[in-house]
Every structure is written in structure tokens, then in C-alpha cells.
Amino acid sequence: MKKGVSFLVPVALMALASSLASAPDPSPLQDTCVANAEPENAVFVNGKFCKNPNLTKAEDFFSGLNTLGISAVRINYAPYGQNPPHTHPRATEILTVLEGTLLVGFVTSNPENRLFTKVLNRGDVFVFPIGLIHFQFNIGHTNAVAIAGLSSQNPGVITIANAVFGSDPAIDPDFLARAFQLEKNVVEYLQSRFWYDNN
Numbered sequence: 196m197k198k199g200v201s202f203l204v205p206v207a208l209m210a211l212a213s214s215l216a217s218a219p220d221p222s223p224l225q226d227t228c229v230a231n232a233e234p235e236n237a238v239f240v241n242g243k244f245c246k247n248p249n250l251t252k253a254e255d256f257f258s259g260l261n262t263l264g265i266s267a268v269r270i271n272y273a274p275y276g277q278n279p280p281h282t283h284p285r286a287t288e289i290l291t292v293l294e295g296t297l298l299v300g301f302v303t304s305n306p307e308n309r310l311f312t313k314v315l316n317r318g319d320v321f322v323f324p325i326g327l328i329h330f331q332f333n334i335g336h337t338n339a340v341a342i343a344g345l346s347s348q349n350p351g352v353i354t355i356a357n358a359v360f361g362s363d364p365a366i367d368p369d370f371l372a373r374a375f376q377l378e379k380n381v382v383e384y385l386q387s388r389f390w391y392d393n394n
Contacts, residue, residue, distance in 0.1 A: 229255040266345045272333035280330045286350030288323040295339025301329035360385040
């Protein structure tokens with residue numbers, strides 16, 4: 196009996212831990228939630244301010260929606276502009292090029308750190324897996340435009356350079372110098388740069 200109980204305790208703890216580790220977007224409590232920045236004229240659903248559903252019109256569905264478990268963004272790239280290496284910790288991203296030519300890519304996780312890149316032209320689509328570092332670069336001489344869909348209403352974004360060299364408070368430059376195999380003065384120079392929203 197004691198042997199059976201000692202086996203069941205770790206199994207029960209693993210089952211409990213795995214059920215607690217799941218973190219999907221909350222299920223919607225109503226059919227739509229049109230984003231509303233004016234709380235006095237809104238209803239509060241799943242932690243978001245929504246336009247009163249009785250006042251919703253078709254025109255509203257071209258603006259932000261909440262509680263549907265997805266998000267979308269239009270990205271405009273100047274010639275040779277970029278969306279620098281970043282990650283979305285809570286979402287897979289699918290990108291469609293509407294105009295121009297983009298070099299896109301992502302890097303797999305450790306220990307392989309394998310780089311996948313592709314040149315995308317108008318109409319091409321590329322998927323960036325959840326949590327992996329990825330980027331886009333306009334390699335054309337003209338502007339480029341893309342639409343991205345993300346599999347979460349709150350995908351999060353971590354721009355790698357901003358997080359590492361622009362943290363507040365700053366990460367110890369001695370540590371970063373060792374981690375990146377750089378001279379300390381190079382790290383201090385990078386930390387002194389203006390890192391906020393430089394993409």
C-alpha cells in the first residue's frame with residue numbers, strides 16, 4: 196500500500212502542475228468586445244473595456260477587438276527599415292506581405308539556434324512559432340507593408356536589444372560583457388543608447 200501511495204503522490208503533483216501551467220486567453224463572455232478607451236461608456240468583460248454590444252455596428256470591426264483570442268497589426272517598413280529581433284511569448288504570428296519585399300526569419304531554441312530565413316514578396320506568407328526570436332527587414336528600394344495576425348489577444352512583445360541593453364535598472368555590464376564576450380566599454384556604450392521603441 197505504501198509503495199502505491201508513494202507512486203501516486205508524484206503523479207498527482209505532476210498532473211496538478213501541468214493543469215496550472217496552461218495559460219490560454221480567457222474564454223469570451225460575449226460574442227464580441229469592440230475596444231473602448233472610454234470606461235464610462237463601456238462594459239467590462241474579461242478584464243477589457245468593451246463598447247456596449249447593443250451599440251456595436253459593422254464599422255466597429257475594423258478597429259480593435261478584445262476577448263476573441265487573436266490580434267492583428269499592420270506594419271509599414273521604410274526602404275531598408277526593419278522590425279528588429281523580438282519575440283511574442285504568448286503567440287504564434289502569421290505575416291502576409293501586401294507590398295514590397297521582406298527578408299524574414301526566426302531562430303530555433305537552444306541548443307541548435309537554427310536560423311530559418313526567406314525572402315517574401317507581395318502575397319507571400321510566413322509563420323513565426325510562438326516564443327521564438329524573429330525579425331523582418333525590408334530589402335527593397337521602396338516601402339513595404341505587411342499584415343500580421345497573432346494567436347493571442349495579448350501576445351506580448353520583447354525586443355531583444357531593448358530588453359538586454361535597455362533594462363531598467365540596467366543589467367550589470369560586467370555580466371553582459373562575459374555573456375556576450377564583449378569588452379565592458381562596448382556594453383556600457385550599448386546601454387547608453389536610446390533603446391525605447393527603436394523598431
